Amino acid sequence: MKISEAKFAGSSTRVSEKPKQKLPEFAFIGRSNVGKSSLINMLCGNSKLAMTSSQPGKTRLVNHFLINNEWYLVDLPGYGYAKMSATDKKKLEDVIRNYLNFSEEMVLLFVLIDCRHDIMKTDMDFLDELGTSDIPFSIIFTKGDKLGPVARARQIERNKQILLDRWEELPPIFESSSETGLGKEEVLNYIGEILKTLKN
Numbered sequence: 582m583k584i585s586e587a588k589f590a591g592s593s594t595r596v597s598e599k600p601k602q603k604l605p606e607f608a609f610i611g612r613s614n615v616g617k618s619s620l621i622n623m624l625c626g627n628s629k630l631a632m633t634s635s636q637p638g639k640t641r642l643v644n645h646f647l648i649n650n651e652w653y654l655v656d657l658p659g660y661g662y663a664k665m666s667a668t669d670k671k672k673l674e675d676v677i678r679n680y681l682n683f684s685e686e687m688v689l690l691f692v693l694i695d696c697r698h699d700i701m702k703t704d705m706d707f708l709d710e711l712g713t714s715d716i717p718f719s720i721i722f723t724k725g726d727k728l729g730p731v732a733r734a735r736q737i738e739r740n741k742q743i744l745l746d747r748w749e750e751l752p753p754i755f756e757s758s759s760e761t762g763l764g765k766e767e768v769l770n771y772i773g774e775i776l777k778t779l780k781n
Contacts, residue, residue: 582773586649587625592642594676596683600645600653605779606686607772608655610677611693612703613662616723619759620693621646621656624769631656641673643680652776655680655687661703681716688775689717691768696722696733696756700740709747718752721768725758 590600611617618631630646644656657680658673665673681690690711694704711718722737737756744751753771757764 582769584625588647590645590647592644595679603686604652605688606653606655607689608657608687609691610657613659615693615695617693623759691719691721693721693723695724697727700743721755721757723757725756725763726760
């Protein structure tokens with residue numbers, strides 16, 4: 582699938598404030614500084630679509646982008662911020678949970694994890710929560726250009742084993758790099774296949 586048009590469709594903190602046009606939604610989330618905005622911009626072929634920042638925690642709202650007038654790409658606030666007050670953390674968690682639990686149009690959640698490291702406890706806690714809540718998700722290992730192919734493959738395999746120690750099977754897993762375009766085709770084709778099944 583190719584993205585020919587991507588335009589900002591609105592921001593919200595509650596599901597009731599989402600864009601009125603109901604379409605399938607594919608949401609993206611990850612720890613702060615995982616490269617979420619850069620990945621979204623890479624997928625859409627627009628370097629200025631999602632705001633990128635060296636300042637973690639820039640996304641505080643649920644941002645909808647209308648893609649090809651057919652579906653929404655949803656940019657969610659991140660989780661696991663260290664430099665944030667307890668009150669602000671709670672507000673962000675409420676925004677995220679409200680969307681994940683009550684958005685009837687969300688088809689799939691992509692959870693972004695930095696491929697360079699072992700899966701962190703905050704990631705694991707979040708993934709376990711998704712499993713408990715029966716929220717469908719896939720994993721995208723980001724920043725693939727920061728490791729050589731052999732080291733990247735080894736680290737991702739290690740992370741798969743960490744997951745299999747807790748789960749019986751793995752969700753769909755992708756590798757990406759916003760610098761090189763790694764994973765763009767695979768992720769978009771996966772979304773395209775799901776959209777086809779929804780139409781049948």
